[in-house]
Amino acid sequence: MENKKEFRNWLEAHRLEHPLVIAGPCSAETEEQVLKIAHELKDSDTTYLRAGIWKPRTRPGNFEGVGAIGLKWLQKAKAETGLLTATEVANRAHVDLALEHDIDLLWIGARSTVSPFIVQEIADALQGTDKVVLVKNPVNPDLALWIGAVERLYTADIKNLGVIHRGFSTYDKSKYRNNPEWQIAVDFQSKYPDIPLICDPSHITGKRDMILEVSQTALDLNYDGLMIETHYDPDNAWSDAAQQVTPDSLKQIFLDLRIRKEHDDEAGYQSKLSQLRAQIDVIDNAIIETMGKRMKTADSIGALKKSRNVAVLQSKRWNEILGKMILEGEEHGLSEEFILRVFKAIHQESINHQEKVING
Ligand SMILES: O=C(O)C(=O)C[C@]1(C(=O)O)C=C[C@@H](O)C=C1
Numbered sequence: 159m160e161n162k163k164e165f166r167n168w169l170e171a172h173r174l175e176h177p178l179v180i181a182g183p184c185s186a187e188t189e190e191q192v193l194k195i196a197h198e199l200k201d202s203d204t205t206y207l208r209a210g211i212w213k214p215r216t217r218p219g220n221f222e223g224v225g226a227i228g229l230k231w232l233q234k235a236k237a238e239t240g241l242l243t244a245t246e247v248a249n250r251a252h253v254d255l256a257l258e259h260d261i262d263l264l265w266i267g268a269r270s271t272v273s274p275f276i277v278q279e280i281a282d283a284l285q286g287t288d289k290v291v292l293v294k295n296p297v298n299p300d301l302a303l304w305i306g307a308v309e310r311l312y313t314a315d316i317k318n319l320g321v322i323h324r325g326f327s328t329y330d331k332s333k334y335r336n337n338p339e340w341q342i343a344v345d346f347q348s349k350y351p352d353i354p355l356i357c358d359p360s361h362i363t364g365k366r367d368m369i370l371e372v373s374q375t376a377l378d379l380n381y382d383g384l385m386i387e388t389h390y391d392p393d394n395a396w397s398d399a400a401q402q403v404t405p406d407s408l409k410q411i412f413l414d415l416r417i418r419k420e421h422d423d424e425a426g427y428q429s430k431l432s433q434l435r436a437q438i439d440v441i442d443n444a445i446i447e448t449m450g451k452r453m454k455t456a457d458s459i460g461a462l463k464k465s466r467n468v469a470v471l472q473s474k475r476w477n478e479i480l481g482k483m484i485l486e487g488e489e490h491g492l493s494e495e496f497i498l499r500v501f502k503a504i505h506q507e508s509i510n511h512q513e514k515v516i517n518g
Pocket of ligand 1: 456470472504
């Protein structure tokens with residue numbers, strides 16, 4: 159699948175002067191709840207009212223959604239407020255019901271994106287639709303799987319496509335509910351710059367007080383929109399209580415967010431930017447040259463080890479290097495996370511070089 163300018167058509171047709179906003183409760187709970195939230199969102203930047211109708215939960219025994227009756231509540235909310243409607247679908251039956259109730263935007267959840275069988279079933283059920291279909295990233299950090307899901311929809315002649323970045327599961331504890339791994343979404347954006355990219359800060363953070371910060375990062379990275387879970391009484395929501403915000407907080411978030419433009423043609427800005435980019439080019443070349451030198455030295459170590467039949471991996475030395483580099487990095491304003499990532503990659507490359515020499 160090639161990138162195409164037309165991928166943006168559905169988004170541009172909205173003629174928004176701000177990022178696209180999809181907001182609404184995690185789950186539809188009652189008709190009154192859906193209608194009350196819709197009315198409170200009516201005079202916000204929201205274009206699509208979202209509500210989960212079928213809720214895939216990690217463990218059984220929790221509230222699993224109200225089912226098809228909720229689609230009627232969404233329809234009623236649309237008729238009363240003019241907001242378009244959005245919900246998650248996870249199989250053919252969901253798609254058929256959502257289409258029957260004229261839902262405007264359907265998304266495929268992270269747990270479905272991991273399964274090509276499910277994605278294909280949904281793509282077949284949606285064949286040729288002009289509804290908007292968004293694909294959340296898979297729970298595991300796998301760009302190919304994410305792209306593969308979009309390709310299945312594209313191949314089923316679904317033209318109004320987009321993706322939602324909701325973060326990735328990790329076993330390690332982190333301050334996020336789902337680690338953003340921004341680089342994966344940035345890689346998606348570089349490959350398909352015209353597929354609308356929406357950030358879901360509610361699922362990334364899992365906490366309402368971090369939503370502004372993560373939304374700002376998304377806008378700084380040129381995302382096209384935000385999907386934010388919104389409930390008039392978040393603490394008593396039937397699902398995901400900690401990450402929902404009130405409609406008033408949502409409006410405040412949009413007042414606080416600084417919306418960046420993609421380009422600026424102003425001459426002074428352009429000339430300063432060119433100068434700084436020239437500096438970056440010089441520095442990047444120096445980094446590559448230094449890395450090349452380091453790997454040549456690793457080749458020599460490999461040859462030396464080969465002559466004495468010594469193992470490539472030297473954990474004690476490696477841990478010393480890491481500890482030293484974390485401290486040095488700190489002095490240069492580099493985070494421990496960054497140093498670990500970079501030096502683990504350097505170490506792996508050094509091992510690969512030595513493996514070639516020692517077994518060559
Ligand atoms: O010091 C060594 O013995 C090396 O092989 C070099 C090096 C490195 O690249 O820094 C690589 C592998 C070892 O695990 C430790 C360090």
